[in-house]
Amino acid sequence: MPAPYPLLDMPPGDFKNMFDYPAINMAAAHNAFIQGINSMVSHAPKVEGNKVQPFIIFSLAVVDSVHHHHDLEETFYFPELEKKLGKGALAASVEQHHGFVPQLIELKGYLEAVKEGKEKYDGPLLVxxxxxxxDIMIHHLSDEIPNLESGKLRAVFTEKELKDLDSGFMKLALAKIDFNTTLPLSVVCGNPATPWFPPFPTPLKWATRYWFSRKYRAAWEFGPLDLYGTPRVASG
Structure with a gap:
């Protein structure tokens, strides 16, 4: 069983520096995906009874977040970066997506079938x-970070251009998510070593903890952190 995967090392630099920020923020996002995958593999064989549906909600949120992230990269973020970095600069990353996205979509189909009662939950099958x-996805998540190395970006972008690019990415990201799943997931699959991630404004952090988490509250028990960002005590 490949999991648990180790989290990625954070790139050097200052999170508040706009040239360092893209690689650091991307690594933090990728670590959230790794946390989610690790949690799915850890819990899948043990889930039963009335815990199945909350676990399916959690798992669908993980899969949807990964897929949503890579879709935005291909349709917006990478094309914008390539305007300055050069056409094809991110082509290898897009090619790597093709190595695991079809299986990710297949997994989503299975999870949705279980959610709808069309398939029986099978933990070993899910794993x-x-x-x-x-394995392919985790390798990709690591490979992608050097593309955003601070020196590469500083050579061709201004600070304002990077800020505008990040703002555009976040605007699109928030427009296409379910706040009741993606926001709580990003908290419970966080990394205590990077407490600033996700980079939500304080009001949104409070809304996530006390409002958006409520609809599927039982699902967030499968994350490695609680809704305050505190690591859960492992049981058994």
Whole structure:
């Protein structure tokens, strides 16, 4: 069983420096995905009874977040970066997406079928489906970070251009998510070593903890952190 995967090392630099920020923020986002995958593999064999549906909600949120992230990269973020970095600069990353996204979509189909009662929950099968792509995906998540190295960006972008690019990315990201799943997931799959991630304004952090988490509260118990960002005590 490949999981648990280690979290990625954070790139050097200052999170508040706009040239350092893209790589640091990307690594933090990728670590949240790794946390989610690790949690799915850890809990899948043990889930039963009335815990199945909350676990399916959690798992769908993980899969949707990964897929949403890579879709935005391909349709917006990478094309914008390539306007300055050069056409094809991110082509290798897009090619790597093709190595695991089909299996990710297949996994989503299985999870949705279980949610709708069309398939019986099978923990070992779920782990098998994750293992069919997780090694390739984790390798990709690591490979992608050097593309955003501070020196590369500083050579061709201004600070304002990077701020505008990040603002555009976040605007699109927030427009296409379910706040009741993506926001709580990003907190419970966070990393205590990077407490500033996700980079939500304080009012949104409070809304996530006390409002957006309520609809599927039982699902967030499967995250490695609680809704305050505190690591859960492992049981058994």
């Amino acid at each position: 098998e489906k994750i293992n069919s792509f997780s």
